[in-house]
Every structure is written in C-alpha cells, then in structure tokens.
Amino acid sequence: MRLEAYLQRLDELDTPSVGCADSLFRRGLALSRLGRSAEAFEALEKALQANPLYAEAAISAAFALGESGRAAEGFARLRRQHAATPDDVEAVLPMGVYCMRHGWKDAGLALLLRAERLRPTLPYVAAYAAAALLEHGDEPRARERLERAQELIARLAGSDGSGSTRLPGLEVYRRWENPLLVKLQLQLARFCLETADIEGAEEELAAALTVYPGYLPAMLEKGRLACVRSGPKEAARWFNRCLAANEACHEAHFELAFLHAEGGRFERAVEALQTAVALRPFFPDYRHHLGMLLMALGRKEAAIEELKKALVLEPGDGHASVQLGIAYLEAGKTDDAIAVLEASPCWSWPETLLVAAEAYARSGRREKAVRALEGVLAADATNTEARELLEILRG
Amino acid sequence: MGISDFQINSSLRMVLVRHMVDLSRVEFSSCRGTVRVRGHFVRLGLDSGGFTPTQVESIENEMNGISGVKRVYFELENWLRTSSGEWKAMDRCQEGLGHKLVFEAKAAENSPQESKG
Numbered sequence: 001m002r003l004e005a006y007l008q009r010l011d012e013l014d015t016p017s018v019g020c021a022d023s024l025f026r027r028g029l030a031l032s033r034l035g036r037s038a039e040a041f042e043a044l045e046k047a048l049q050a051n052p053l054y055a056e057a058a059i060s061a062a063f064a065l066g067e068s069g070r071a072a073e074g075f076a077r078l079r080r081q082h083a084a085t086p087d088d089v090e091a092v093l094p095m096g097v098y099c100m101r102h103g104w105k106d107a108g109l110a111l112l113l114r115a116e117r118l119r120p121t122l123p124y125v126a127a128y129a130a131a132a133l134l135e136h137g138d139e140p141r142a143r144e145r146l147e148r149a150q151e152l153i154a155r156l157a158g159s160d161g162s163g164s165t166r167l168p169g170l171e172v173y174r175r176w177e178n179p180l181l182v183k184l185q186l187q188l189a190r191f192c193l194e195t196a197d198i199e200g201a202e203e204e205l206a207a208a209l210t211v212y213p214g215y216l217p218a219m220l221e222k223g224r225l226a227c228v229r230s231g232p233k234e235a236a237r238w239f240n241r242c243l244a245a246n247e248a249c250h251e252a253h254f255e256l257a258f259l260h261a262e263g264g265r266f267e268r269a270v271e272a273l274q275t276a277v278a279l280r281p282f283f284p285d286y287r288h289h290l291g292m293l294l295m296a297l298g299r300k301e302a303a304i305e306e307l308k309k310a311l312v313l314e315p316g317d318g319h320a321s322v323q324l325g326i327a328y329l330e331a332g333k334t335d336d337a338i339a340v341l342e343a344s345p346c347w348s349w350p351e352t353l354l355v356a357a358e359a360y361a362r363s364g365r366r367e368k369a370v371r372a373l374e375g376v377l378a379a380d381a382t383n384t385e386a387r388e389l390l391e392i393l394r395g
Numbered sequence: 396m397g398i399s400d401f402q403i404n405s406s407l408r409m410v411l412v413r414h415m416v417d418l419s420r421v422e423f424s425s426c427r428g429t430v431r432v433r434g435h436f437v438r439l440g441l442d443s444g445g446f447t448p449t450q451v452e453s454i455e456n457e458m459n460g461i462s463g464v465k466r467v468y469f470e471l472e473n474w475l476r477t478s479s480g481e482w483k484a485m486d487r488c489q490e491g492l493g494h495k496l497v498f499e500a501k502a503a504e505n506s507p508q509e510s511k512g
Contacts (some may be wrong), residue, residue, distance in 0.1 A: 023441075027442075027484065186440075187440050190415065190440035193415055193443065194415070194438060198498050214512075225411055227409065227412055228409075228412060228413045235413040258405050258408060258409075261401065261402065261405055262405060262409075288424075289401070289404065292399070292400055292401040292404065292424075293401045295399070295400075296399030296400070296402065317422075318423065318431075318465075319423075319424035319426070319431070322424075322426045323400070323424070323426065326426065326427065332412070347467075348427070350432065350468075351426040351427065351429040351431065353424075354427075355426070355427070356430075380466075382466075383466075385465075
C-alpha cells in the first residue's frame with residue numbers, strides 16, 4: 001500500500017520521461033519490489049541512458065533482466081560492473097547474490113565469501129555468506145558465519161549499551177533478492193516523513209536494519225532522524241554505531257562534529273572534523289566547516305590554512321572566500337583580506353562588501369571603504385550596520 | 396565564546412535537516428550573522444520540489460529566529476519571492492543532480508563533487 005502510494009507520489013513530483021536518473025532508478029526499484037520486472041527494467045535502462053555510469057541502476061537492471069528470464073544477459077552486465085571495481089563490496093555482494101539466485105552456486109559462494117573478506121565488519125555480508133554455505137550443505141561453516149554475524153550485531157548495537165537486535169532467519173537472505181532493494185526502504189522512510197508519518201519512517205528504517213544490520217546509509221538516516229526527533233544523545237549513538245561498523249565513515253565523523261559543537265564540546269568537534277577531513281581531504285565543505293570552527297575557537301592561522309585549502313578545492317565558493325577574508329582581517333592581515341575579498345566570486349554580496357569596507361578602513365583607504373559601504377546599501381538599503389559605518393566614515 | 400558563524404551554520408543545518416531539505420543541493424553560510432542560502436530547496440529523496448510555499452516560509456522564519464542571525468538572503472534557483480512577499484516554486488525537475496553511486500566516481504572517491512555538508 002505504502003509502495004503504491006510512493007509510486008504515485010513519484011508520478012506527481014518527478015518527470016521520469018525527461019530523464020532524471022535518480023527518479024528513474026527509484027521507480028525501477030519500486031517496480032522491482034512490486035514484481036513488475038519488465039517495467040522495472042525499462043525504468044532502470046532509462047536511468048542508465050540518463051547516466052551511463054550509474055552503477056546501482058546497472059546492478060538493479062541486471063536483476064530485473066534476471067527476473068524477466070534473461071539471467072545470462074543480466075550476469076554479463078554484472079560481470080562488467082564487477083570487472084570495473086573488483087574490490088568493491090557493493091559490486092561483489094550483488095553479483096554473488098545474483099549467482100545464487102540463478103543457480104550458479106559455486107560462483108555465488110565464492111563471491112559472497114570474497115565480499116565477507118572485503119568487509120568483515122558488516123553483519124549482513126556474513127549472513128549472506130552463511131546462507132550460501134547452508135545452500136552448499138556446509139552447515140558447520142554456515143553456523144560459524146551466523147554466529148559471527150550475530151556477534152557483529154551485538155557489538156554494533158551493544159557498543160553504547162542500548163541493547164541488541166537479532167539477525168532474521170537465513171531464509172530472508174536465501175530469497176537472493178537484489179540487495180539494493182534496501183535503498184527502497186530508505187526512500188519509503190523519507191516518503192513517510194514527507195507526510196509526517198514518523199512511525200512509518202521508523203518502521204521502514206528498522207526493517208532495513210533488521211535485514212541489513214550495519215548498513216551505513218540506514219544508520220546515518222536513523223542518526224539524522226534522531227537529531228530531529230530524539231535529541232543529540234540518541235543521534236550520537238547512531239553515528240557512533242556507523243563508526244563501529246566502519247570507522248572510515250566520514251559522514252558519521254562529520255555529523256558527530258556538529259553534535260559535539262552543539263553540546264559545547266568544541267575540542268571533540270575539531271577532532272571529528274579533522275578526522276572527516278583526513279578521510280576526505282578533497283571535500284571543500286569539510287575544510288570550510290573546520291576552518292570556521294577553528295576561527296570560532298580563535299585559532300586564526302589554522303583556520304586560514306583550512307579556508308585557503310577549501311578555496312583551492314572550490315575556487316568558486318563565495319562563502320569560503322568571505323570567511324577567509326574575515327580570518328585574515330581578524331589575524332591583522334588586512335592586505336591579504338583585501339586581496340581575497342577583491343578576488344572573491346561574491347564581491348557584490350553585501351556581506352562581502354561590508355567586510356571589505358572594514359578592511360579598507362583599517363588600512364586607511366577611506367574612499368574605498370565608503371564606496372564599498374555604498375555598494376552594501378545599494379544592494380540592501382535596510383543594512384543598518386553599513387549605514388552606521390558610513391555615517392562614522394563620513395564624519 | 397559568543398555566537399560564532401560556525402554555531403549559526405550548525406543551527407541552520409539543523410533547520411534544514413528538520414525540514415528534510417537535501418543538503419547536497421543547497422549551500423548556506425553565515426558571515427558575521429548575515430546568512431546566505433543558495434541552490435535548490437529539494438526534499439531529501441526527490442529530484443525536485445517537495446515543498447509548499449508555507450513550508451519554505453517556515454524554513455525562512457526558523458532561520459531568522461536563530462540566535463545571532465541578523466538577516467537571511469535567499470538565492471534559490473527553484474523558489475522565488477514575489478513582490479507581494481510570497482514564495483513561488485520555479486521549476487520541477489533538475490536533471491542529473493542528486494546522490495549517485497558511480498563506480499568510476501568511487502574509484503576516485505575523494506572527488507569534491509561527491510558530498511555537501
């Protein structure tokens with residue numbers, strides 16, 4: 001029922017015919033879940049036409065092909081994906097599942113065991129390996145895997161003392177469905193939130209995490225939902241669980257940084273942001289936030305370094321350039337502030353001109369300061385700070 | 396420490412998260428209490444839209460209510476404020492944007508386009 005309503009909502013809001021790859025992918029997943037494989041394949045093919053590099057769409061299209069009786073064709077497509085990224089568990093796991101579904105059990109087992117080696121901390125990957133071993137009649141090894149999966153779940157759930165969950169029966173995994181269908185549950189959770197159906201959203205996320213314990217996107221979503229619903233403590237629990245599943249989860253470090261800052265734990269916020277930056281050194285927004293936090297803490301030189309790097313990575317980032325201008329100004333480097341502000345892509349913004357006016361005034365360039373303030377008022381006549389400063393400058 | 400731009404940004408982020416705004420489609424930052432919001436207001440999980448004018452107004456009001464915020468400038472590509480002060484949706488679908496898991500992109504995972512705070 002919810003799925004049907006979701007499909008209808010996609011019809012209302014999106015225009016799949018014009019080729020929004022994400023929209024088509026979501027439609028394809030929903031149709032797959034409803035068993036409408038031919039339509040699902042069509043939607044997923046269109047998603048691939050819109051974005052030929054859309055790996056999730058390619059994998060899901062292969063599954064849809066398989067369900068339409070074209071298993072070998074689907075396998076060939078999956079093999080191409082696998083060849084492109086042989087060490088990516090997100091390609092290896094679906095291929096293993098696909099092989100199991102279509103009776104290529106030796107290949108399936110080998111791939112699922114490989115997926116397990118690639119990501120030994122993910123309980124659902126261990127569960128898939130257990131299910132494959134069970135289908136091969138290797139009960140002792142299947143049991144061993146199952147126990148390991150259960151231990152991993154307990155570690156994830158119990159790391160914060162908030163109880164544990166249990167893995168569902170292996171029959172769930174032995175359906176050998178497209179593992180990417182879990183993404184549909186995330187979409188359904190968001191769809192529920194749209195209609196303020198919080199319980200529904202929680203239900204979808206819980207269902208996703210029951211079958212896919214340790215699935216990072218669902219745990220991140222739980223954390224973000226907890227930020228809104230239950231408060232920072234519960235949110236932090238979920239983000240910490242993400243880190244227990246994968247300590248290189250940069251999104252979790254990033255989210256935790258904000259929670260630490262909200263709680264006044266600024267040093268921990270800095271540490272979390274620095275970790276996020278170390279994990280993703282080329283993300284300008286991570287550096288931008290770190291720079292701003294360092295500046296708030298009075299560490300001007302370190303802030304300047306981070307903001308400079310953010311600007312190198314994204315020269316068009318107007319916000320970063322103004323912040324760098326402010327950082328220079330506060331560090332007493334007026335000429336540097338002026339240089340960065342004058343080169344800023346957002347020179348015409350009132351806030352940029354206001355900072356520039358201050359820099360000009362400090363460096364004795366009164367006329368330029370006046371012109372900058374006039375520029376502020378031309379853009380926003382209600383800006384009282386600019387008006388007051390202008391009055392002071394004009395004596 | 397007084398109300399810093401970082402803290403204002405953190406609060407802005409919370410407002411956007413609360414309203415399920417896709418953070419990868421919107422840029423925002425405070426500069427000494429002057430906030431600028433740019434990009435698209437798109438509900439998380441959708442390619443376009445998902446908000447009503449009342450909801451956009453509510454986001455605006457919440458942003459204006461954040462401690463330390465002096466003013467908020469909006470430069471949204473899919474919402475426009477009319478001369479009568481009402482919010483009006485501008486477009487329906489922005490092709491090709493949003494979250495995509497792309498194997499080639501994953502190979503070079505540190506690509507700056509992958510995420511937004």
